[in-house]
Amino acid sequence: GLLYDLSSTSHGVGRTLRRFTPHYAFLIKEKIFSVSRGFNATNLVTILDAPSEKHPLRRSMYSLITKQNYEAISLTLPNCSNCGAKRLADNQKFCHQCGKQLVDESAFRLCMKKNLVELPLTDFQKSVIKQTNFKTVEDVISSKNTATEFMKVKQVAQKRAATLEFKVRTWVNEFLA
Numbered sequence: 001g002l003l004y005d006l007s008s009t010s011h012g013v014g015r016t017l018r019r020f021t022p023h024y025a026f027l028i029k030e031k032i033f034s035v036s037r038g039f040n041a042t043n044l045v046t047i048l049d050a051p052s053e054k055h056p057l058r059r060s061m062y063s064l065i066t067k068q069n070y071e072a073i074s075l076t077l078p079n080c081s082n083c084g085a086k087r088l089a090d091n092q093k094f095c096h097q098c099g100k101q102l103v104d105e106s107a108f109r110l111c112m113k114k115n116l117v118e119l120p121l122t123d124f125q126k127s128v129i130k131q132t133n134f135k136t137v138e139d140v141i142s143s144k145n146t147a148t149e150f151m152k153v154k155q156v157a158q159k160r161a162a163t164l165e166f167k168v169r170t171w172v173n174e175f176l177a
Contacts (some may be wrong), residue, residue: 002026024048078108081176103176111175112138119171125164128153140168 006019027033033047034040061070079086080095080102087102094101114137116129131153134140143149150161 078103078176081173108176111172112136112141114175116140116168119168121164121167125167128156128160128164137168137172140165141172 002023003020004023006021008016008018010016028044031037031039033044077087077090080098080100082100083095083098085095085097088096092102093104116134116136116139117126119137121129128150132149134143134146134149140146146165147158147161150156150164151158156164
């Protein structure tokens, strides 16, 4: 056959893996290890003697960033919808400048996860959205070129794209007000 059975290896309970090695004569005959049509024994030996590839590393969060940086990560909540002031803390309930009640985290997340076809839009606008990669309000708000994405759809020019983007942003402002 094309494969030879090797000894099994165990990666824990119920995770015993069967290992195989290929029949090298067939692979050499088919010039799998050669770049050109010729035969180079030195290159072939180098390839066959090379160590096998290791499993990829399984990273933990702390191996990517320090614990200090991990603990410094915070949720960026929207500014005050009345005066535009930035929040001083994530758990802040009222604006420190104008005193208006701030949108809480759950309302903001609920708004961002809203499906675009559920917004009060015309049938044509909903069909345009279905032809784009935008699925949620968050997709539109976080996009750098929202109008350009809308204009990829037939019958949508700059004005229709701008109108559609304006309607989504207006709905967000009303939802969060």
